[in-house]
Amino acid sequence: MLLDSTIVLFSIYVGYFILHPYSDFYTSKLLLMSSIVLLVSHHVFALVYRLYHKAWEYASVGEMFTIAKAVTFSIITAAIAQAVGAGNVYTRVLLITWMLHLLLIGGSRFSWRMYRDHYMKPKVEKRKTLIVGAGSAGTAVARQLLHNYDVDLIPIAFVDDDPRKYRLEMYGLTVCGNIEDIPQVVKKQNITDIIIAIPSISKKEIRRIYETCAETDAEVKIMPMIEDVMTGKLAVSALRNVEVEDLLGREPVELDISSISESITGSTVLVTGAGGSIGSEICRQICHFNPKRIVLVGHGEFSIYNIDMELRQMYQEQIEIIPVIADVQDRTRMFEVMEEFKPDVVYHAAAHKHVPLMEYNPREAVKNNIFGTRNVAEAADTFGVNTFVLVSTDKAVNPPNVMGATKRVAEMIIQNLAKESNTEFVAVRFGNVLGSRGSVIPLFKKQIEVGGPVTVTHPEMTRYFMTIPEASRLVIQAGTLARGGEVFVLDMGEPVKISDLAKNLITLSGYTIEEIGIQYSGIRPGEKMFEELLNENEVQKEQVFPKIHIGKADPMDRVELLQTIDRLLSIDMEEMKEQLIQVANRKYSEVIVAKSS
Structure with missing residues (x-):
């Protein structure tokens, strides 16, 4: 303020002395009056435009424009005062004063920025x-x-x-x-x-x-x-x-926000497997649409605790959040939960999904993926749930492995229920989910951290990939499209080579492929060289929603299906695996006839 006051007075006196040899009309009284008016008006407009509340080391064109406005209005005020007090406006003096104000007031501020830019830089190696x-x-x-x-x-x-x-x-x-x-x-x-x-x-x-x-x-x-x-x-x-997600080469699916809001806002939503990578993301996405309450069902205490705390931190005021520790294999408990909370929508994401592990533990895959799905689905049917969405996988198509076969049988269970139930049962198939538990990305990252090599099963093996948020949004969107019995499939673009994914992740981590190395370990038990989202009998070209298809997958007869899966747990492991895969590929009844004859 002191510097500006000096500049204001200096400028008008300089303007006066420049023109003094050519004009004798500027009296000392007029000069004093003009100086006082100019000084007061400058500080008034400086206050209005907050000239003393700016960080001038970051000054730019916007700040210069602010100075110009304050200076111009103060000069106009002085001109009005001259017109009223002296009956005349001494334009040339005021014009010189205005130019000096801009030069000196602006210069005093921008010189600080220039000094800071050139002489006060921290010595950081750039x-x-x-x-x-x-x-x-x-x-x-x-x-x-x-x-x-x-x-x-x-x-x-x-x-x-x-x-x-x-x-x-x-x-x-x-x-x-x-x-x-x-x-x-x-x-x-x-x-x-x-x-x-x-x-x-x-x-x-x-x-x-x-x-x-x-x-x-x-x-x-x-x-x-x-x-x-x-x-x-x-x-x-x-x-x-x-990130690897940026390199998938496919644009994410856009959602129909209004239809999702209509089905979820104000509703009670139940998510099984709510502590898992997919289930927890479904919960996060659902909370954007303001349900009345969300029931988080999961077997793992710590994972349910984590998602419960995360959602409470953001949504506790708007949404009732209920954590429930329960195992989908416990039929009685599933019926108790459905009866107590009477959800409008159920997203069933609880599953065992690791292909090689399920090859070694087929009984657990059957108990969790088949009987767990049956328990939750029949409980939903009994207590009048509006919509039931099963999270399925592309591995359910022509499955050669236990995990894919159990998920296809789970699809058949809900498809059969859909024929008679008032609940709209649907399944959603998608490919591998980047960053989910058990996916290749966390494994590759750990291998890179320890210096490699990155292990890939086969150089030509391909998979469909999507991100966790996109997979979760697809599941939620499918619930709004449900009419009962559909298997929804995302158009996932072109499949990606696992070896290319490994190479991208190595370079993204700041290493060369030669430094880390890629080791081919061979195809593991139950794995396919490539995945399919629909088999040739299921394909329908029409899309029910941009990038979402409905498959024509027909289930086995319900009575035959239930009789078959009830027998699975009573036979030895190798026979179980064989018959399970045959059921999933709808060849089981032929095998039974052949054995009987």
């Missing part, structure tokens, strides 16, 4: 960074990196596929080429880090860019959300590493 994308997001990232001294990244150049931007400069950084030029730019400029700053980019394009970046030794990061750019909330700390 990592040279290439920004992919010279649009609004890329330039915002560059600006923040240039002025955030706590970050060890310094932008060196841009690359962009828009030929009109080639060789243009933004914030002193040149657009050095397009995406294909990344390896050359990295080598020439000694780049250590690459930031992908194109928020609107598709998954396929991210994969293309990342594969180009992977040809270099640079660490690759990505800007996560477009809303950070659109709302001006972009922060350098929001940058994250590229």
